[in-house]
Amino acid sequence: MRDPLGRRRLRLGMVGGGQGALIGAIHRLACRMDGHYELVAGCFASTPERSRSSADAIGVSAERAYGSFAEMAEQERCRHDGIDVVVIVTSNDLHFPVAKAFVEAGIHVLCDKPMTMSVAEARELAAQVERSGVVFVLTHNYTSYPMVRAARALVADGRLGVLRVVQAEYPQDWLSTPLESAGQKQALWRTDPARSGPGGAVADIGTHAMNLATFVTGLRLEAVAADVHTFVDGRRLDDNVHVLLRFGSGVRGMLWASQVAPGTTNGIRLRVFGDAAGLEWAQENADRLYLNPLGQARQILERGRASGPAADRLSRVPPGCPEGFVEGFANLYDDAAELIWAKIEGRAPDSDAALLPTVQDGLEGMKFVEAVIASGRNGSYWTGLDR
Numbered sequence: 356m357r358d359p360l361g362r363r364r365l366r367l368g369m370v371g372g373g374q375g376a377l378i379g380a381i382h383r384l385a386c387r388m389d390g391h392y393e394l395v396a397g398c399f400a401s402t403p404e405r406s407r408s409s410a411d412a413i414g415v416s417a418e419r420a421y422g423s424f425a426e427m428a429e430q431e432r433c434r435h436d437g438i439d440v441v442v443i444v445t446s447n448d449l450h451f452p453v454a455k456a457f458v459e460a461g462i463h464v465l466c467d468k469p470m471t472m473s474v475a476e477a478r479e480l481a482a483q484v485e486r487s488g489v490v491f492v493l494t495h496n497y498t499s500y501p502m503v504r505a506a507r508a509l510v511a512d513g514r515l516g517v518l519r520v521v522q523a524e525y526p527q528d529w530l531s532t533p534l535e536s537a538g539q540k541q542a543l544w545r546t547d548p549a550r551s552g553p554g555g556a557v558a559d560i561g562t563h564a565m566n567l568a569t570f571v572t573g574l575r576l577e578a579v580a581a582d583v584h585t586f587v588d589g590r591r592l593d594d595n596v597h598v599l600l601r602f603g604s605g606v607r608g609m610l611w612a613s614q615v616a617p618g619t620t621n622g623i624r625l626r627v628f629g630d631a632a633g634l635e636w637a638q639e640n641a642d643r644l645y646l647n648p649l650g651q652a653r654q655i656l657e658r659g660r661a662s663g664p665a666a667d668r669l670s671r672v673p674p675g676c677p678e679g680f681v682e683g684f685a686n687l688y689d690d691a692a693e694l695i696w697a698k699i700e701g702r703a704p705d706s707d708a709a710l711l712p713t714v715q716d717g718l719e720g721m722k723f724v725e726a727v728i729a730s731g732r733n734g735s736y737w738t739g740l741d742r
Contacts, residue, residue, distance in 0.1 A: 368438035371445035373399030373409030385684035391692035432460035470717025499686035501666035516631025521608035526616035555592030561612035583731025
């Protein structure tokens with residue numbers, strides 16, 4: 356089958372994301388939106404039987420429904436029609452070994468966040484990706500929202516002046532009760548240190564807020580001072596963090612990530628302030644970006660209406676029609692296809708596609724998680740990300 360540009364479709368594999376997995380279904384929707392991919396193989400579950408059952412429901416042939424990711428990486432590497440790229444949508448504990456197996460097989464990788472369970476694993480994976488030359492994309496999908504790209508362009512163009520303050524937050528309420536005690540699948544693994552890693556809310560959603568802040572501002576986070584807390588009795592990982600931030604160039608900030616904030620659902624929000632203006636963006640009103648020049652009336656920038664070329668490039672539906680979560684993933688897949696085809700064809704990729712989060716962003720995310728946890732355990736002392 357051909358993609359819209361007349362090339363064969365990229366052969367995609369999936370690890371995780373079988374029947375009943377929300378994020379797997381979203382990835383399958385997103386990868387189909389622009390016609391660049393064909394899902395042809397997968398290890399969709401932790402047992403061969405469940406993997407084959409999911410493959411049948413998804414429309415993947417039984418021949419390419421694998422019982423383990425290691426088998427899948429080896430078999431697909433050897434096939435003449437093997438997969439070009441794999442997407443990893445498993446619990447956190449599997450991100451590193453799965454990614455490592457496919458990078459070693461020379462297969463391009465899209466991986467959910469957080470990238471690994473530790474900084475040590477992240478460093479090892481980053482070095483391996485550099486040696487192999489494969490495309491590695493971390494699925495921080497919020498960076499692919501049109502008005503987030505518009506915000507980044509405003510900062511880069513100097514519209515805010517000299518940056519001073521960055522405020523990021525990501526509140527949810529779904530873990531306000533001990534949902535894991537009731538056996539809820541997502542709650543079970545996200546609150547289990549063996550499967551989620553050392554961080555709870557800080558790793559699950561705090562990494563998104565941190566990545567959004569650094570993506571829009573272009574700044575690197577250097578140090579944190581954190582209050583890390585668990586409110587729900589018996590829970591083994593944090594469910595609320597407040598973090599002071601120090602960026603390069605003297606910029607200061609704060610980050611709040613919580614999964615115990617009743618009345619919030621998916622409230623990732625970013626505010627950036629310079630000496631000339633401030634801006635504000637919230638995912639739950641994703642088509643609007645607020646620009647606040649010092650001493651002037653607030654400006655509302657709407658997607659599709661004077662939002663600029665950076666936003667227009669990623670816009671998919673007419674102004675006034677809400678656009679967001681699935682489309683953000685689709686934009687990520689679209690740009691990933693450009694990076695992969697550039698590798699295959701031996702050319703430089705579209706520079707805008709190269710804005711996608713990379714393995715280095717995954718490394719910075721794990722440095723953030725470990726620094727926040729270390730600070731929280733040591734009296735909220737300032738802790739460097741490169742300590």
